[in-house]
Amino acid sequence: MEITKKRLRKDFEPITLAMSLVCISDNSPVRQVYNAALLEIEPERVASPCTVLPHVVAATSDNSWVNGRANSLLASMVWKVDGVDITGIPAWIGLYSIETTGENKGALIISRNLYPSEHFALSFEAVITDLRFGINVPVKIDGIALSCADKSEDDYSISIGEDEIIKYDPFKDNLLLYEYKVAHGIIAGSTELRAAAKDLNCFDRTIALDVYQGKNIVTEGVTMKLFKVTTDIGGNAVLTETTGTDYEIVSKSTSAINIDLRLITKAEYLIIIYVNSSGVGSAIVANEVARKQFSINRLYPKFIGEVVSGAGILPGDRETSNRVAITKENSIVPYPECVLKIDWFSDAYDAITGIKTNTHNEGQDVVIELEKAGMGDNHLDNWLDIYFRATQKGAFEVAVDESAEVFTDENDEILIFN
Amino acid sequence: MKYIVLDTQRALALGFNPGLYRRSKKGIRVIINENDLKHNPKIPGETIEDKALFVNGKIYDINEIHNLMKGNW
Numbered sequence: 001m002e003i004t005k006k007r008l009r010k011d012f013e014p015i016t017l018a019m020s021l022v023c024i025s026d027n028s029p030v031r032q033v034y035n036a037a038l039l040e041i042e043p044e045r046v047a048s049p050c051t052v053l054p055h056v057v058a059a060t061s062d063n064s065w066v067n068g069r070a071n072s073l074l075a076s077m078v079w080k081v082d083g084v085d086i087t088g089i090p091a092w093i094g095l096y097s098i099e100t101t102g103e104n105k106g107a108l109i110i111s112r113n114l115y116p117s118e119h120f121a122l123s124f125e126a127v128i129t130d131l132r133f134g135i136n137v138p139v140k141i142d143g144i145a146l147s148c149a150d151k152s153e154d155d156y157s158i159s160i161g162e163d164e165i166i167k168y169d170p171f172k173d174n175l176l177l178y179e180y181k182v183a184h185g186i187i188a189g190s191t192e193l194r195a196a197a198k199d200l201n202c203f204d205r206t207i208a209l210d211v212y213q214g215k216n217i218v219t220e221g222v223t224m225k226l227f228k229v230t231t232d233i234g235g236n237a238v239l240t241e242t243t244g245t246d247y248e249i250v251s252k253s254t255s256a257i258n259i260d261l262r263l264i265t266k267a268e269y270l271i272i273i274y275v276n277s278s279g280v281g282s283a284i285v286a287n288e289v290a291r292k293q294f295s296i297n298r299l300y301p302k303f304i305g306e307v308v309s310g311a312g313i314l315p316g317d318r319e320t321s322n323r324v325a326i327t328k329e330n331s332i333v334p335y336p337e338c339v340l341k342i343d344w345f346s347d348a349y350d351a352i353t354g355i356k357t358n359t360h361n362e363g364q365d366v367v368i369e370l371e372k373a374g375m376g377d378n379h380l381d382n383w384l385d386i387y388f389r390a391t392q393k394g395a396f397e398v399a400v401d402e403s404a405e406v407f408t409d410e411n412d413e414i415l416i417f418n
Numbered sequence: 419m420k421y422i423v424l425d426t427q428r429a430l431a432l433g434f435n436p437g438l439y440r441r442s443k444k445g446i447r448v449i450i451n452e453n454d455l456k457h458n459p460k461i462p463g464e465t466i467e468d469k470a471l472f473v474n475g476k477i478y479d480i481n482e483i484h485n486l487m488k489g490n491w
Contacts, residue, residue, distance in 0.1 A: 025438045027453035035419075040480055042419040043451045047483045051438050104437065 012132045013062040017070070021124060021144040024107070025051040032148040034116050041113045041148065053107040054124040054141050070128055071105045074139065077126040079108050114148040119287055121145050147287075156218070156289035158271055161208030164292075168203065168261040169299040170339045170392070171328050175202035176262065180338040203261040204250075211254060211273050211290065222273050222289075224254045229268040229293065239270060247398050247414060261296060262396040263416065268295045298395060303328040303340075305390050313370065313384075315377075321367045324388055337364045340390045348374030349381035393418045420452040420466055421483040423491070424475035432460050432473060442491045449483060450475075 023030050028048040032041050058070040067073060077098060079086045086092050086108075095112035099105055106126060114120070123142035130137050149155075170176055178197035182189040198204060211218045226249065227239040242249050248263035254273070273290040308323045326336040336342065343359070344366040350356035356374045360366050368386065375384045396416040399407040407415040426436050429448045439448040455461055455469040463469035470477050478486060 027451055027457060040419060043453065044419070044421075044480050044483075046487065047421050047440055047449050047480070048451045048454075049438075049440060099437075 010064075010132075012064045013060045014133070015058045015060050015065050015128075015130060015137060017128070017137065017139065018057045018059075019139060019141045020055050021122065021141050022053050022055045023050065023144070024053045024104070025049065030144060030146050032114055033151045034148055035151050037151075041115070042151075045111045045113050050110040050146075051104075051107050052110065052122060052144060053104055054126070054139070056106075056128070056139055056141075058128065064132060065130075069103060071103055072101075073128045074106045074126040075129060075136075077106050077124070080123045080125070081120050083121075083123070110146070114146055116148050116150040119145060119147045155214070156222075156273060156275070157212045158273055158290045158292040159210045159212060160271070160292060160294060161210075162205070162294065164294045166205070166207075166261075166294060166296045167299050168205075168264070168296065169201060169301060170203075170262075171301060171303070171333060172201040173203055173339075174199060175204055177335060177338055180335060186335075205259045205261050207257045207259065207294070209253075209255055209257060209271065219254070222254055222275055224252065225272050225274070226252050226257060227270040227272065229270050242269075247416075259296070261298070262418075263398070264296045265298050265395040266296070268293065300392050301328060303333065303390070303392075305336075305342075305388065307386055307388065313375070317370060319367055319369050320384070320386075321365065322386055323365050324390065326390065335364065336390070337362075339393055341393050342388050342390045344368075344386070344388050346373050346387070347385040349376070349383070350374065419480070421478045421480070422450050422452070422455060422466075422470050422473065422475040423447050423478065423483075423486065424450065424473050428473055428475075432458060434458075440487070447491060449487075 025048070028043050028045065028050045030050060030052065032043065032045070034041050054071070054074070056070045056074065057068055058065055058073075059068060079096075079098065081089055081092065086096060092112060095110070097109045097111075099107040099109065106124065108122070108124075121142065122144050124139070125141075126139040127136035128139060129135075174197040175194070178187075178189075178194060181187045187193070209224070211222050211224075226242045228242055228246065230238045230240065232238050242252070248260050248267075250258040250260055252258070257271070271292045271294075272288055275287055275289045303326050305324050305326045308325050313320055324336065324342055326333040326340065333339070341362065342364060343362050346358045346360065346368055348356050348358070358368075358373050360368055366386070366388070368384070370384065373384055374381065376382055396418040399415040399417055401407065409415060424447065426441065426446055426448050429436055429439070429450065434448065434450060434454065436445070436448050439450055441448050452466050455466060455473070461469045461472055463472055466477065
């Protein structure tokens with residue numbers, strides 16, 4: 001008789017790892033301070049070493065993994081300084097050790113002192129053997145830096161000439177209204193009128209930037225980068241440096257950022273200031289010294305709208321016209337179609353369904369052909385309900401063709417629409 | 419900054435983890451810094467000197483601690 005065997009295996013879920021680099025020597029932190037008065041670095045690491053632990057926690061959804069705190073299982077450990085294996089850096093010989101046993105296995109014990117111009121990024125790589133599958137699971141962690149602050153120098157800070165939460169209300173934007181009137185031929189454009197329309201509420205927003213060192217404003221020796229802050233699927237903040245395709249950023253420098261608020265619904269930005277600390281040319285090392293975050297939110301305030309005219313229609317009339325009146329905070333909104341999408345509708349009698357709804361034009365005004373709309377001459381159908389729906393227009397978008405090429409005018413200015 | 423040398427057992431009793439500090443060759447003494455003293459709620463005293471007295475520790479400046487570590491402490 002032929003016997004066939006069938007092998008059964010346990011099915012396991014793969015491990016997920018939570019990893020971070022943590023300084024566990026509370027009073028010997030990653031950032032030393034140079035005390036110029038005493039000519040000492042504090043705390044001095046030969047006496048008070050700094051310990052950075054790669055904190056690794058493993059778990060599985062099927063509870064088949066029992067070693068939650070997984071440091072004791074680390075193997076093939078490599079610490080890197082600025083991307084280079086620490087064992088291969090002569091300047092670090094004898095100035096560190098790596099814990100090889102226990103729950104702090106993998107910890108880097110640092111005896112090297114830094115000086116104010118020095119800055120090192122630490123990273124850690126290792127593997128954890130997963131005996132359930134017979135594989136090595138890679139561990140790779142970065143994100144901690146060693147540095148030294150000069151106690152004799154004041155800290156840098158950034159001050160911006162705006163609230164950290166900028167709220168843009170298109171209803172209050174006189175510049176937006178000016179641009180609308182010029183574009184629609186209602187008024188002739190002029191430099192003086194445009195300048196008069198610019199105020200604190202306009203879309204053309206200049207955020208003044210002052211970089212301070214202590215109490216003094218710094219204008220030289222610093223550079224600025226502007227980042228957009230978004231969130232990835234894991235809820236982590238992602239920084240992306242703004243480029244020329246971030247069209248809402250009109251210009252940026254260490255003294256001001258100019259933003260076109262029409263192009264933003266909601267966005268967060270981060271300003272980072274760097275000081276060039278050492279090196280020349282392409283070898284310049286720029287150290288971050290200050291950062292400031294601000295956000296921009298487009299407001300969608302409440303408004304009230306009503307059809308202006310309720311006058312009756314004469315028997316001989318073939319059409320009727322009407323207009324919308326929009327009020328916000330008890331004031332009439334001039335040219336509401338500048339900020340609102342207004343669609344007109346009418347209801348008339350329908351012999352079969354009872355009500356027939358017609359869609360008319362978009363805009364502040366409406367003209368309705370009465371017969372087409374279903375208005376008749378008897379008591380059943382000699383009426384028309386006129387109404388509208390108004391929604392606030394969203395942020396402007398950059399006009400592009402099907403190949404994502406941006407449309408520009410004769411002055412090479414990009415075209416936007418909403 | 420000041421540095422304080424105290425017995426490892428005393429340090430353990432005060433909540434310090436000897437593994438995170440510089441230890442003597444035989445492991446019977448550890449070096450802590452003045453911030454370790456200041457930030458430990460178990461150590462009373464207004465000044466570093468009062469706190470060092472409480473932990474039965476001796477205070478050193480940086481040069482003195484370096485000389486100590488070169489020797490057989």
